[in-house]
Amino acid sequence: MSERARFVVVANRLPVDRIVAEDGTVDWRTSPGGLVTALEPVMRKQGGAWIGWHGAPDEEVERFTHDGYSVVPIPLTSSEFEEYYEGFSNATLWPLYHDTVAFPEFHREWWDAYVVVNRRFAEAAAEVADEGATVWVQDYQLQLVPQMLRELRPDLRIGFFLHIPFPPVELFLQLPWRRKILEGLLGADLVGFQVAGAAANFLRLVRTRTDHKIERDHVRVGDRLCHAKAYPISIDTEGFAALAESPEVIAEAQALLDDLGHPKTVLLGVDRLDYTKGLRQRVRAIGELFEEGRLDPAEVVFLQVATPSRERVEEYKRLRDDIDLLVGRINSELGGVGRPPIVYRHAGFPRATMAAMYRIADVAVVTPLRDGMNLVAKEYVACHPGTDGALVLSEFAGAAKELKQAYLVNPYDLNDMKDVVLRAIEDPVEERRRRMRALKRQVKTHTIDAWADNFLGDLEKLSRR
């Protein structure tokens, strides 16, 4: 075994993608994403290791070094991928934690696979971590790892961060394995959530469903403490802003506007194609605005891009068909023979193209039914030049707790959504500017680096024994 690490990240996926060249040589490239960018410097400085799945089922990949830190691939069989990942993580926990906006499925085999895979991750972390090292476990796929790892290595400092919402007590209690998940999380010294309400939900559950004593924001677990607090995640604000100001992105934004025929107003939606993101409601609301003549298809375009996601899970297939149908129906009934009122692309785009879209959008419409944070809202604020843009944001996104000057909506209330979108377009420019200035200030002063520093700083302080 190669040398042990002082700082270990444990996440479902590795931060690198495999690139196979034409001649068959294999290389690994850092995948774009805020978490990797924020943690890479810490990894390099402290001699870090990242433990995660490499993305190919039924295949073992040796540990290797990448960009100054150690990458530890964890193997998954095809059936583990189906039961632990597509099943328990994405068809049980994901809908349950997002207010059951889709029906969560409970299957005992899925749970068994979840336990097996969590144990594999915990064992790998126990092997890789140096004496007294810090281990940071990420997200809902790995909630049992903190306790499993604690049992194997009581010397470690263990943090956990949940990127998605933590549900209200009444919903969490549906879960047949609720107690085991709570105990799993309590293995950490610090459990981080996106918003204070999620930490409160967790503490309330621990209070009512376990024998552990609670004082303010921490739980006494035997002879140690587990703290629960909010750490709202953010983006590499400067990086995004600089990208949006680059000549390439400015040129791409111009080309996009040419393609769209220079409409007076561009509305923009950007999401992973997921039923939590409220796409059905958004497309219906904006569609109705066009149908009722409150938006003029000659002047306004609604550009919606949706990255393909979890395409083998039933709910996601249905969602894709629904959106295709809805958009097709609206476009076939409205507008002239030129550009349709809704320009919809089911595809992922490079970061530069995303920045170009954020640049040209007069209004970003971010209306999830429930979302842990929602980074698109923050990326738009960081990238849109000047202060004449507007953000329409769901009350049920974690981001709404910080971006209070956005045009907030209840995405279940279609009439409200329609009125608010119109207001965001039509409000006097001073009002839009006032709001946008406040949003920009917030996103500039709360970056992903600050998020990681706060969490890791607190973890060090709180777990000092």
Ligand code: ADQ
């Ligand atoms: P996600 O559910 O994936 O993340 P979000 O925070 O919106 O949601 O992040 C999506 C990311 O994908 C953004 O960086 C966005 O730019 C990118 N993206 C979306 N559509 C794209 C497209 N068509 N092409 C290219 N890129 C696209 C989970 C939680 C969130 C939480 C994050 C981080 O569900 O609530 O904010 O983790 O903790």
